[in-house]
Structures are given as structure tokens and as C-alpha cells.
Amino acid sequence: MFAKLLKHDTKAVFKYWWLGAAASLLLALLGGFCMKIANVDYTKYEILPILGSIGVSLTRLGIYLLPLFSTILLVVRYYKHFFTDEGYLTFTLPVRKNTLLDSKVATGFVFSVLSTCVCLLSLYIIILIGEPEVIGTEEFYYEYSSIGHSIMMICFGYDYNLRFLQALGSYAVPYVILIVLIAIASIIVQLLFIYGCITLASSIVKKHKVLTAIGIYYGASSVVAVVLAVLSVLGLFSSYTTFSMSYVSEPAYDFRMTLLLLTGVFGCMLVVIGALYLLLTFLLDKKLNLE
């Protein structure tokens, strides 16, 4: 039954998602040509390289909007499928509410990963058309890793760099595994967090559920930000910095610390996932309000 739910959810989201993906790829083509124009030397039309650079920036911005578009589609799907008139049908299906939730999370994960892949592909197309000579060189990785770097920010800012992986040696495999697990967990945390805000809003109010959900989302995000700020003031992150950054600067850098800290991060994310899942299950089970 889970497979069927997943199939229907995927189809429902894909119906509009492919438009965003296609737009992203088209922007990539446009961006590639803009990059070619931006790299032109010795032209009497000096405005051309400037326009080309602006074009590249705008197309990249458009490409980065795809994950946002994907998130909006997932949120709309979740809300409409659970908390509007469609919800009456949804919750009469012969499946547990957990399975319905699992299907939503799985769909969200799939489209998050797909959106990221399309973004990376689009950036690659820009470079392939605009500056193909840098492919395979170190410059390519700096250019290409701009989105990879943001993904790797969960690794406390360590540069996603081939040389770093080489330096890791035997620790490279567990490091990459942990990075991948943390990436998966962060996507799930984000999805559960958004779904939790929508579910909570739908449980407590009868009107203006969307606005309430947005308010809860920003409120909860602010609370999390304040908690993290308090923790850093209390010396939490400075201790971490002492323990790990001082190791990084030493010739005999101890990668075990990095791996253990990443393990700790992954563990924290699992706890958060469990807590959010518990909240969602409880709300859907006991506090569902479809009026």
C-alpha cells in the first residue's frame, strides 16, 4: 500500500514539478550562452560582457529557485491531501496514518534529491556551454562546488574539496557515509518540520490555517535560532572549535574527532526526527481537525 501511496503522491507532485525542472534546464542553456558572452575579450561593445555576467547571475538565481518551487509543491500537496475536503477521502483509505505520513516524507525526499540533481546538472550545463575548457580542472571544482559547498555546510563549513578527501585517507569512506547520512537526515528534518507546522496549525485553528502554519514555522525557527545562539554564548561551539579546529591546524590532524563530531550531529538529527515524527503521529491520530 505504501508503494501505491508513493506512486500517487509522486505523480501528483511531478505534474507541476517537471515544469520547474524544464525551466531550470532552459535557464541553464541561456546561462551558458550568457557566460560565453561574458567571457568575450576585446569587443568594441563593452556593455556585452557586463550584460553577459548579469545574465549568468540571473539564470543561476532562477536555477536555485527550483528547490524552493519543489518545496512549495510538496507543502501544497501535504496540506490539500490531509487538511482540505480531500482529507476526508484520504483518511478513509485502508492504511494507517503513519503510512500516509511516510509516503509524504518519502515523496518529499525524492523530489528534494531530484531538485538538487537538476540544479547541479543545470550549473554543469552553464559551464559546459560557457566555459568548457575549465571542466576537469581545479577551477571547475571551485565553480561547481558552490552549490556543493552549501550542501556541505552541515559539515561545519569544511570545504568539499577533493584534496581534503585525499588527506582523509582511510577515513574518507566513513566520512563520506556520514556526510550522506547527515544530508538525508537534514532533508527529512526539514520536511517533518514543515509538515509539523502545517499539522499543528490545522489542529489548533479552524480558519486561516495557512497563515497560522506560516506563523508557527517562523516562530519555531526563531526559537531554534535563539536556542542555538544561547548555546554558542554558553561556550558550546567554542569548545567544539577548540577541540576540532585546533586539531585541523596541527600537522597530525586527528580525523577521528571530525568523524565523532559528525556522528554526534547525525545522532542529534535522529533524535529530532524521532521527536518530530512522534509529534506528527500524535497530532494526526488524536488531534485531526477536518472541519
Next chain:
Amino acid sequence: MKKLLSVLFVIILLTASLLCTVPSAYAEKYSTKWTLAPKGEYLTHNDKKYYPIPNLPGSAFHFFYDLEYSDISGIDYLTVYLDYEDEEMRSLFGPYSKVYVPTDVDCACVQVEFGASYDSFYMVYVEESYLDEYTNLAKGIADSYKCSNSYYYSLDFPLSSEDMNTWLSGESITTKALMLGAYDSGCIEGFDKTGLVSAVCGNFFIDRKNQEVYLLPFGAIDTDVYQWYDLGIYTDVTVYKLEDGKLKDDLIEYFYTEPEDDLEWLEPEEEDYTLGIIFCCFLFGVVPVLFTAFSIVMLCVIKDKKYHRAYITMLTGSVLVFVACIAVIVIII
């Protein structure tokens, strides 16, 4: 309302007048016209002439190098723009060359900064009647001297000119500059009569193992190149052995003694990580244990299996965090 505006207007007028008179009064007291003669031969100020100190081998005036550290030297100074007698000098050095003039003390020296960017250079100009005294100082002949120690900001060991003469009359040894690299070294500065202007006139080298001290006077270096510590390693140098036993022992003891309460504020405070460590242990040690216990209890108590997945996830996560925390502590210890 009109009265209020009038009062305000009068106050503004009075304030503006006062502010305008202050610079004039200040400028009157410190007549700011310093004029450079053609070819930089001398400076003219208030009918006095100031001549440059030639760049003698091994000489360095410290007075104006301490301008940046005026809290230590205690000298305040006024910065004025240099005027020129002829256009050739003006076009060479530009309109923004400066003269640094001490304001609190009656000093016979001023420093001129030629140019106004990263490649500006400095020259010291001395009032005519003091020229011989400061030229001698640049050569290393002073009324009094002080020695530094291995803590560079300390310059407290006094030497009289008689001590220096005694030292220079000791055994002289000619060697390669390279050989002096094995010893600890400090500098000796000669001071003028006011005690505010100094010039480094030599280095001393301490052979700690054999408890000997050697003087390398810069005035004896026969080169045309301005040198500081940067002697060519194969340069022949003549050093003088300090034969006064008591002076030698005192100097060695001073050299290796850390000054008390001296610029401790420069040392960065050691960060106290105690609170951070305690908090980390609480957050990554105690809290995961609580979460683990909570999850286990709820798994046993709650029979509804739809919640079990969440508790198992929390249990796994808190165990991972706890194990990572213990491992970090083990590695650090």
C-alpha cells in the same frame, strides 16, 4: 517662539566663533610653518634652521619610531604639512609630506615624512645648535645608555658613558657575524641629554654557557649600507668583551629576568573552557542518557505500535550522541 529661535541662533553663533578661535589660538602657539630648503638641505621654522642627520652606518633614531607608542614614550606630537621653498621639491614629494613636531617637550629634533603613501620615507632634522650632539649620538657617542633584555619592550638597564668606555677598552675579538648567531642578543641605545631621543648604537651578545658578554658597536661597522640586525653573515665584525665582572653579572641577570607587571595586557587571556566543557558534557552526555531512558520506557509502556518507530529513532540517535561524546572525551584525555 521668536525668543527661543533668537536664543538658539545666538548660542550657535557663539559656539561657531569659539570653535573657530581654538584652531587659531592653537596655531598661534604652535606656529606651523615648516619650510624645506632646496635639495632638502635644511628646514626653516621660526627663523631657526634644522639640518638632517646623515645616514651613518648602523644608526637609527628611536624617538620618532616611538611616535606610534606614544603611551610608552609619553611624548605628544603635532603633525603639520611641509611647505617648500621651490617647486622642484614640491613636485618631487607632493603636498602631503608631514613634519612631526613634539609639543610637550622642548626637543631639538623633528621628523619629516616625505611622500604620503606606502613608500614614504623618514628623515630626522636637528636644530643647528644641537647638530653636533645628535650627530655624535648617531655615531654611538652618548651621555648615557640603556640595554634591552630578551623581553623587547623593556629597556631599563642603565650604562654610563664610563661603563661604555671601559667596555670598549676590553679585549677585542674579530670574528664572522655568523658566529654571533649562536648567542642571545640585545641592543644598546644611547640617549641624549633630555633622555627622550635615543639611537641604537650597538648590540650585545651573551654567551650564557661561558657567562661572557660581547659588545658590537655599530659605529665601528665600516659599511655604507644602513644595517640593523641584518649583518651579512660573512661580514667581519669586531666585538669587545665585557671585563667588568659585576657589570657583566648584573647585565646577564637583567637580560634573562622577566619584567614584572610589564604589559601583561598584551598577552591574550587564556580562554576558560570550563563552562563550555560542562555544558557539552551535559548536553551530549546527560541529555542523551535521559532521552535513551525515556525512549526505552515509552517503548515498554506504549503498546500502540505506530509510535514505536519514533521512539526507536530517538533511542538510536541518543545512543549515537552519547557514544560519540564518550569517545571524544576518551581521545582528549
